[in-house]
Amino acid sequence: MKIYTKKGDDGTTSLIGGNRVAKCSSRVQAYGDADELISYLGVVRAHCTAAKMQEELLEIQKQLMDVSSHLACDGVCEWLKDLQTETWLEFLEDRLDQMTAAMPAKFAFVIPGPPALSAEIHVARTICRRCERSIVAIESKTPSDNECLRYVNRLSDYLFALARTVE
Numbered sequence: 831m832k833i834y835t836k837k838g839d840d841g842t843t844s845l846i847g848g849n850r851v852a853k854c855s856s857r858v859q860a861y862g863d864a865d866e867l868i869s870y871l872g873v874v875r876a877h878c879t880a881a882k883m884q885e886e887l888l889e890i891q892k893q894l895m896d897v898s899s900h901l902a903c904d905g906v907c908e909w910l911k912d913l914q915t916e917t918w919l920e921f922l923e924d925r926l927d928q929m930t931a932a933m934p935a936k937f938a939f940v941i942p943g944p945p946a947l948s949a950e951i952h953v954a955r956t957i958c959r960r961c962e963r964s965i966v967a968i969e970s971k972t973p974s975d976n977e978c979l980r981y982v983n984r985l986s987d988y989l990f991a992l993a994r995t996v997e
Contacts, residue, residue, distance in 0.1 A: 846903040846910065856967045860975075861901035863961035864982075868894045870954045877947050883992075886925070890985065893918050897981055900974040901965065915977040922984045929991040940994065948996040955989035958982060 837843075842850045843858060851858060868891050875887045899910055942952035965979045 846899065846907050847905055849904055851904075856964065856969055857901060857904055860961065860964035860968055860978075861898045863957065863964045864894055864898040864901055864978075867954060867957045867961050868898065870950075870957050874947070874950050874954055877950060890988075893981070894985075897978045900972075901968075901978055903972070903974070904970065905972065913974060913977050913981070915981055918981055919984055922981075922988045926984075926988055926991050929995045933991075933994055936994065940990075942993070945996060948993045951989055951993035951996060955986055955993060958986040958989055962986060 838853065841853055843853050844850050845857065871887050871891050871894070875884050875891075878884050878887065893914075896911065896913055900907075900913060903910060940952075942949045962979065962982045965975060965982060968975055
């Protein structure tokens with residue numbers, strides 16, 4: 831089976847559900863940014879030696895795959911599994927509370943740097959923030975888009991705390 835269809839040669843792509851849109855549309859930008867974040871978290875996982883952190887990041891990548899799927903749908907796509915936003919937010923908030931309780935308060939901007947893993951997590955955090963801005967920019971938001979936004983917003987906080995924890 832060939833992986834190329836040539837349908838995108840005109841600068842359009844299909845959303846889940848079949849609608850074709852410009853590849854520069856805000857919805858395509860949002861799920862593209864989510865895809866980049868998923869990939870970069872793979873880089874972070876590849877450089878991480880702590881098994882618990884690797885497992886946590888893999889779970890987050892799976893959650894982001896669901897987020898990305900919902901962002902790629904501009905309407906109701908009945909075959910997509912429901913987002914587990916409340917469960918995911920609870921997990922992120924619990925981890926945030928654990929990490930922040932174990933570190934001193936920070937009252938200044940953080941300059942990313944050594945160790946390398948912390949710097950990589952900061953890069954993931956900035957990709958996450960861009961993804962968040964892209965979701966905000968979607969013209970015709972669905973209820974799912976709003977759930978995706980809540981998740982990505984909390985995830986950027988989690989990544990900030992994780993980077994500081996690794997430092």
